[in-house]
Amino acid sequence: MENFEIGKRYEIHSYKHDGCIHRAWDEAVLLEINDNYLIFGNERTKVTESDGRTWRTREPAILYFFKDSWFNIIVQCKKTGIYYYCNIASPYILEDNTIKYIDYDLDLRVFPDGSFKVLDRGEYKYHKQLMNYSNDLDLILRTELTNLINIVRKKEMAFKPHAVDKYYEQYKNIIHNS
Secondary structure (H helix, E strand, O other): OOOOOOOOEEEEEEEOOOOOEEEEEEEEEEEEEOOOEEEEEEOOOEEEEOOOOEEEOOOOEEEEEEOOOOEEEEEEEEOOEEEEEEEEEOOOEEEOOEEEEEEEEEEEEEOOOOOEEEEOHHHHHHHHHHOOOOHHHHHHHHHHHHHHHHHHHHOOHHHOOOOOHHHHHHHHHHHHOO
């Protein structure tokens, strides 16, 4: 296993259940190492889609990847407030300087006022059938979505007011000094 290093740049690769690449981010700077999760920052990062199209993220983001939880959290620092895009996804692995996980379609969008919306239920249902998700996997993913919603409602972790402020400042300092 590779050693994690604060300030080091990593790539992020998202896969589908069948092993096909879904999306890749060319850079995320490691900001914190925790027993249960890693926190990264990025801004204007190049994203490559599975079909080869590329685009850049629009705003600074703080990203939480979990070792044991089946979701990840992208905190988007927009001019209009803090938004969250949460992927129901496998726990991460680190391989070849790249954070890798499987994206399971279900997403949770959380708005600055704390309201939220579950996205892509149809896509999840389609891929569940197409890629033969097991009943055990389906139960894990649905349970983790419920767990994530409860974390949002309780305003825990990344959802605490101002939770990401120090990470955003740390990210700006690392970028400025590199």
